[in-house]
Amino acid sequence: MQEPDLSVEIAGFKMKNPLMLASGILGTSIASLKKVFEAGAGAVITKSIGYKARVGYDNPTLVEVHGGYLNAIGLSNPGVKEFYDELSNSKIGDLPLVVSLFGAKPSEFKEMVSILDELNIKAYELNLSCPHVKGFGIEVGQDPKAIREIVKSTKEETKKPLFVKLSPNVSDIVKIAKVAENSGADALTIMNTIRAMSIDIETFRPILANKIGGLSGPAIKPIAVRCVYEVSRSVRIPIIGCGGITSWQDAIEFFLAGARAVQIGTAIAYEGLGVFGKIKKGIRDYLIMKEKESVRDIVGLSHGF
Amino acid sequence: MQEPDLSVEIAGFKMKNPLMLASGILGTSIASLKKVFEAGAGAVITKSIGYKARVGYDNPTLVEVHGGYLNAIGLSNPGVKEFYDELSNSKIGDLPLVVSLFGAKPSEFKEMVSILDELNIKAYELNLSCPHVKGFGIEVGQDPKAIREIVKSTKEETKKPLFVKLSPNVSDIVKIAKVAENSGADALTIMNTIRAMSIDIETFRPILANKIGGLSGPAIKPIAVRCVYEVSRSVRIPIIGCGGITSWQDAIEFFLAGARAVQIGTAIAYEGLGVFGKIKKGIRDYLIMKEKESVRDIVGLSHGF
Amino acid sequence: MVSNRPRITKVLDVIEESSTVRSLLFKDEMCSKAKPGQFMMVWIPGVDEIPMSISIMKDDQAGLTVRKVGEASTALFNMRVGSMIGIRGPYGNGFNPIIGKVMIVGAGTGLAPLMPLLEILTNKSASIDMIVGGKTMEEFIFVNKIKEILSKTESKIVVTTEDGSHGIKGLATDAILPILREKRFDMIYTCGPELMMKKVFEMAQEFNLPVQASLERVMKCGIGICGSCCIGKYNVCKDGPVFNSSKLKEVKDEFGLFKRDHSGKRVIF
Amino acid sequence: MVSNRPRITKVLDVIEESSTVRSLLFKDEMCSKAKPGQFMMVWIPGVDEIPMSISIMKDDQAGLTVRKVGEASTALFNMRVGSMIGIRGPYGNGFNPIIGKVMIVGAGTGLAPLMPLLEILTNKSASIDMIVGGKTMEEFIFVNKIKEILSKTESKIVVTTEDGSHGIKGLATDAILPILREKRFDMIYTCGPELMMKKVFEMAQEFNLPVQASLERVMKCGIGICGSCCIGKYNVCKDGPVFNSSKLKEVKDEFGLFKRDHSGKRVIF
Ligand SMILES: Cc1cc2nc3c(=O)[nH]c(=O)nc-3n(C[C@H](O)[C@H](O)[C@H](O)COP(=O)(O)OP(=O)(O)OC[C@H]3O[C@@H](n4cnc5c(N)ncnc54)[C@H](O)[C@@H]3O)c2cc1C
Ligand SMILES: Cc1cc2nc3c(=O)[nH]c(=O)nc-3n(C[C@H](O)[C@H](O)[C@H](O)COP(=O)(O)OP(=O)(O)OC[C@H]3O[C@@H](n4cnc5c(N)ncnc54)[C@H](O)[C@@H]3O)c2cc1C
Ligand SMILES: Cc1cc2nc3c(=O)[nH]c(=O)nc-3n(C[C@H](O)[C@H](O)[C@H](O)COP(=O)(O)O)c2cc1C
Ligand SMILES: Cc1cc2nc3c(=O)[nH]c(=O)nc-3n(C[C@H](O)[C@H](O)[C@H](O)COP(=O)(O)O)c2cc1C
Ligand code: FES
């Protein structure tokens, strides 16, 4: 049997394998991102960058729960200008780098892209779905009009592919996904974390300083699979699956649901960076066992039933 | 130290302890419900009853996932008339019985209540939130107008307390909760399961016959805690917490978040009916340790921070 | 880690038991080590998931024996070597095999859970009286296998058919009375149509003998939470499928009288 | 089951180390059995959660030693017996204690992670040369305790103050050079201000001696996923806090040059 082809292509962006580092995990510096790439990721995404610097929330910003983690980092980031200084084409080299952006209004996204666009960035991911920062994430990601304006005006500013990252904290993710597609999104990342909370029973207090945070990890996987399945049956652009992927079996489940690539975040807390190699090997062996030539051959296979 | 008071009262319905059996679990017959009551529940809820009989979905209707279960039973029920025959005041006795109802339109709810109301039922729970049956649950539970009409017209038909069970599959559960409150709901049950899916990677198929089901169990607990916290800060009527409660610590977390009582479902799959006794004892010991006289004293305590 | 989820396995062998009954053999560690009388939920992808007794256990393999009845059982019946099925379980309590003189009363595919029991009992019991009932000769299953197993012990088999095409003409229960009058038993095991089991139970009560009967009800979850398999205060999937005499007494208002369909509606036997 | 979650514990004892430094003792099984140099995330409910070295381990108790600096450390400093804090960890790699001749260079609360190391080393090493630096006499902590521990072995302690109020006048690093010229060491351990550690590292490089230095960066998750504590390709919380010479070389473009604030912005030392 021939070696299966793990490469995938998303709106012209070719990746050697379908595994991406999810935004906000180890995405502070190019050095860290390179390390993740060397561990086996097909692409890496920076943490979400905003127009201005934000320190984010006070600690505790992270707490473990059964089956996952809550985080309320609060979109801490050094601002687009400082971040621009952090990057340089010589540093980036041929790192398959995606920059994640958040903002409150279309002009901010436009401005950020115009600053960054000369860099050797492969694509942008618009984070319209952070579940715990007022005015930036979810309020935007639930509002069709805001999505339309942001995607359209960002699209005007760059020729690079635009991924739009959606929130599951909506009544109908399919509707939102279609709006993003019709506004010019080249791919959809599904999904971000789910608004959640944990209270300490000894002190009676919410543990996160921000009280509410986003739930990630295995706990949300079945919800993410459902979102990928529903959306991929209703849009034409590629879907990047994200949410709780920890094993190669999880990754396969997302491909079958309709994802063309997958992102890995919280699994790194459980498994370390070795998780990329393990999942890659698992996908390869699975394709051989199922006599499939490439990852592409299993994308959306569950739709047939 | 005096024995703490575990009793709670919800819209005139007095329960000896704040633990309720969640709807759809073991709620087919009075004999089963009695057994759960004898195991230590303060109140028991029937599975959701509709106007007409429904066989529900084909199997598989249930599948385990990491941290919980997916189910798509499909609101199978014998219809209100057959169910009426199943009950009788002599059978019910003083079982603290709540009947769960689902329906597609206000007239169905009205009709069901008019049939059942003479029975020794303590309260109704309107299931406006089943996440996987078209036309009944979630479509209703996302639509403020439908909620208003159903709650108002059911309220006209009965003097018994009405609990309205809400779905987390909405953009803003607080908004929906306020609609239910303003329409006359006496309490809110928060929350039902979350739409989710599981695909078998050997056969490429969604496992549930209905493909999409509802996620319950520990995985959804932090989401339910968040919903209870947010809603209880915005409405005046009591909240009944539900979602992933498996231990006494979980129950306490819900009380602190703002729930006056809690429902237990999936935990029975992990722990059996003994879970009621264990949780009850845990709550009692906790109240003693924290020098609180009653469950009421800890409801919503986390709001102070 | 997650156990109540179908484990996909391939059918390794299909054994023709009669024109309407086949046994399927497959690899499944967990069910190969089950207790006799336990069952599994068998997923027939794209069709249904139905409860099936474990009729064969050997090495790391388990087997089921299915009669084609409706859509799901026919799909299972039509499976070939290599077909994929999903197995979860083993579920339920199973029979409690005792050491002593036992009677076993089985009919139709009710013999399926009795076969592993029989094998264990032959290693334990001094004597087994086996009564096998059926409508007609052609529908009989396992008779040769049973004879072979029983040949190892001081045991007896009685076969009854309603049309008299094999063994004694009549119902299995007709054959029991004379034996009960003659011989004292420590336990009666039974599985088959509920009305037959009810009769067995009543006769056993008369003779003051303990019974273990394996019941059937509509199953969805298989793990004791959905309530669809309820009989009295019990769930057949968890508290059963094997009911002993005292439990049978507790459910006397339902046992042999009615069951529930998939909607929960009562269906009179 | 879930380990990265604050374990609430009560402060059992508060020890005044200096006018600005206190040690808190509390019960925590896990941190009482940590490796020297590991740290914990300490939740001060309603205030903040900050990384703190484990400075005391005995029986089922652990302790921390905090200098009041900003809001969080002052809140911790002001805790009383009975106050509740939340502990998660132990985190990080910790020091690798060796058998042989070692030098330990500490300053300020940098001594905190060095104390458990010192106790282990006294049971292992033939000789310890301890250099303790500080601004002024009043700010010194642990000196008597260190002397007591060292008295058990063939060891030496050198104290330096910038104002000359105690020991040698000058920086800790000034005191090192003569000792390095005189004596050969198998390892240099250091914790304190980053510029001091940088100097120690450079001198050690000159003499071709291996170093283990415990670094500080802004920490949020503590478990190697948020990236806020990055230095080069490493995360201090997971790959550190203790960096050996080869790792220090790998991060030479950042070590002693800049760190990042809570937003990720670079801050020059
Ligand atoms: C514990 C247990 C063990 C069983 N063991 C065997 C066995 O070893 N061999 C065998 O052939 N059959 C066995 N059955 C019966 C089997 O599960 C099916 O009911 C039968 O095969 C017919 O199913 P069908 O869907 O093909 O027929 P249908 O025509 O769809 O249904 C026929 C009848 O089967 C029953 N049935 C259908 N689905 C279910 C279900 N999910 N749970 C329970 N009953 C159902 C209904 O009462 C229905 O009236 C067992 C049942 C139980 C509860
Ligand atoms: C591994 C490690 C071990 C440490 N051990 C000790 C110890 O044993 N004793 C001790 O007194 N201090 C220790 N610190 C430093 C301590 O975590 C705090 O930084 C210090 O107490 C000041 O915090 P503050 O919030 O009160 O001051 P602030 O005025 O808020 O901040 C002062 C400085 O502390 C730093 N800081 C604040 N919050 C954090 C954070 N979450 N993570 C890292 N740095 C932060 C910032 O760089 C800031 O410039 C350690 C730090 C690390 C990384
Ligand atoms: C600590 C942490 C920080 C995160 N920061 C971001 C972020 O800055 N931007 C973003 O789009 N998503 C962020 N996320 C969400 C992840 O990218 C991802 O969508 C989510 O965690 C679900 O995937 P997972 O279960 O594999 O982690 C963050 C998640 C975590 C756990
Ligand atoms: C098998 C099963 C059946 C259910 N059926 C119903 C139902 O009929 N009506 C209803 O309102 N909720 C139903 N639910 C939802 C539960 O009542 C509860 O809201 C949910 O499971 C979350 O609580 P848990 O995590 O404690 O199970 C069902 C849940 C399960 C697992
Ligand atoms: S099948 Fe669900 S309780 Fe028995």
Ligand code: FES
């Ligand atoms: S503190 Fe988050 S990676 Fe180190």
